[in-house]
Amino acid sequence: MRIRDRRARMRAKSALWQLLPLLLVCAALPAPSATNKHQTNDPSAPAAIVHMTADNKFVPEKVAIKAGEAVRWINDGGGPSHTVTTDPSMVQNEDHVQIPDGAQSFSSEVIGPGKFFQHTFEVPGTYRYACAPHEGSKMLGEVVVTK
Numbered sequence: 001m002r003i004r005d006r007r008a009r010m011r012a013k014s015a016l017w018q019l020l021p022l023l024l025v026c027a028a029l030p031a032p033s034a035t036n037k038h039q040t041n042d043p044s045a046p047a048a049i050v051h052m053t054a055d056n057k058f059v060p061e062k063v064a065i066k067a068g069e070a071v072r073w074i075n076d077g078g079g080p081s082h083t084v085t086t087d088p089s090m091v092q093n094e095d096h097v098q099i100p101d102g103a104q105s106f107s108s109e110v111i112g113p114g115k116f117f118q119h120t121f122e123v124p125g126t127y128r129y130a131c132a133p134h135e136g137s138k139m140l141g142e143v144v145v146t147k
């Protein structure tokens with residue numbers, strides 16, 4: 001009787017150990033909604049949020065963050081699609097964009113209503129960016145990155 005009890009307990013224990021790797025794998029997998037719904041190059045929480053409005057503005061127009069932090073642009077204004085670019089080849093007026101020495105220019109895809117774009121800034125300095133479709137109506141913004 002006693003021996004059988006112990007065996008049963010041992011069997012239960014070993015079953016748990018067999019399940020453990022499976023549990024760990026499940027815990028390590030990212031939440032499915034975080035990856036495929038939005039366009040982003042960094043899933044970490046942003047230090048600043050810029051709204052893209054229906055009347056073609058970045059609000060706030062200027063944000064300040066520290067190196068290594070991210071800005072998230074959200075198209076939540078119920079208006080048209082927008083973009084975020086610091087790439088001179090993506091705009092009509094090169095004076096609308098600027099990046100500090102040593103930084104690389106970046107561009108979002110088209111950010112439709114309800115979508116967002118996120119970028120992490122590693123190089124300190126002043127970044128001026130534009131929405132390519134609405135550059136003409138001065139949809140421009142600035143990110144200042146300090147050390």
Ligand SMILES: [Cu+2]
Pocket residue numbers: 056081082083131132133134139
């Ligand atoms: Cu726009």
